[in-house]
Amino acid sequence: MVDRFGKKLHITGKKLFLLDQDGTIYNDGSLFDATPEFLKTIKRLGGRYVFITNNSSKSVDDYVRKLTKMGISCDREDFFTSSQATALYLHAHYPGKKVYCVGTKSLQAELQAAGIELTDSEHAEVALMGYDTELTYQKLMDLSRLLTKKDVPYIATNPDWVCPVDFGFAPDCGSFAFMIEKATGKMPFFIGKPRPAMIELVMEKFHYKKEETVVIGDRLYTDIQSAINAGVTSICVLSGEAKLDDVISGDIKPDYTLDSIADIFK
């Protein structure tokens, strides 16, 4: 198989397939025809796939339910979300520290299940912001107070400015961070794509090397940039957001560009 630029696809030796979801394996909730066979082929070749997502408003269980409903048999181990990455990051960098979390109930439950101790803004030793679709003004006040009064580490689950919704876009975690920066002068350390942390953490979790890893996604500035930042192979599929012109004219160059995942094992 050659890609859209005539480059021969070289993925033998790849074992860990990090897959974006929307635009990559389905669009608007309807699964691509090629997806079930593509996933089976990865397993048949002795590989493993993990769905990686920046969205910290939904829990892993939410995603398991969603894909199972679409006919993909999967379990919790097949997913890696920015919420899980955040829990690992907290354990690695701030072990045992109490966290004030601006996030959905799903995010808070996920962190607590992973052994992170959550507390109110007064007793916090770490501040955390997620894609909080249950955001209130009180939470913004409490986070601002904490960041102003104490010099605590401040992290955020994902840097996305917006989240695609049925009418266009809605503000995501990155936009919340800008709002807080205007008030406190502080910006968080972001965990999700395009930061390499997400890719590195999942390679570490499942014990794969860079040379064995490939990221497949439809967004150049998150999926593909995260692969570039982590030093792993990237495949951009044109079945979602990025168009061929974006790859030609943009600065972010994937290793390979294909029409869809159907072309990967051709």
Ligand SMILES: [Mg+2]
């Ligand atoms: Mg996508």
